[in-house]
Amino acid sequence: MERNEALALVEPHLKAVRFEHTKRVVDTAINLAEQYGVDKQKAELAAVFHDYAKYRDKQEMQRWIEQEALPKDLLDFHHELWHGPVGALLVKREIGITDQSVLDAIRWHTTGRANMTPLEKVVFLADYIEPGRDFPGVGEVRDQAKQDLDRACWMALKNTITFLMSKDATIYPDTFHAYNDLLRVVE
Ligand code: DGI
Ligand code: FE
């Protein structure tokens, strides 16, 4: 699917600010893919649709999780986490994307997971470092992204975990699994 065609399909599902974020994630993901030898077309496609389900209402996402083969424990965690797995499902059903590697990159873009593929890392990291982001510490992650994909993902996970813990928020186990897995790789 051509980039502008894909963007035209996602745009009606997003608010304007989210669509602008999506376009920056696409540019960032393509650059990372180029740098790290990841398929650029897959990175582009996954980035375009990564937030596809961001604005589905909570009840609808809950229904998809209950009805489809998605982990039920998602329902015990913040609904902010649901748009990745539900997005992957809906992008398959509604857009017709069948490439499992692309669907997985969408699925895991928020939480990460252990043993992420390079494509999953590229989309996860692009979402975190796109130029519109201003999380504390994002500058260091951007610098690291020029050197080491694993270390940059690990830093992003560490920042997110630290941030969530500072707010006494729950942390989805796959986020810890991603952090632990990458720590073994980078240390
Ligand atoms: O959808 P975006 O805003 O572009 O980015 P995202 O999909 O990474 O956002 C989801 C937010 O979810 C992120 O800023 C932090 C929050 N969050 C809540 N619980 C968890 C979590 N993020 C992770 N990684 N793990 C959690 O358990
Ligand atoms: Fe997201």
Ligand code: FE
């Ligand atoms: Fe995003």
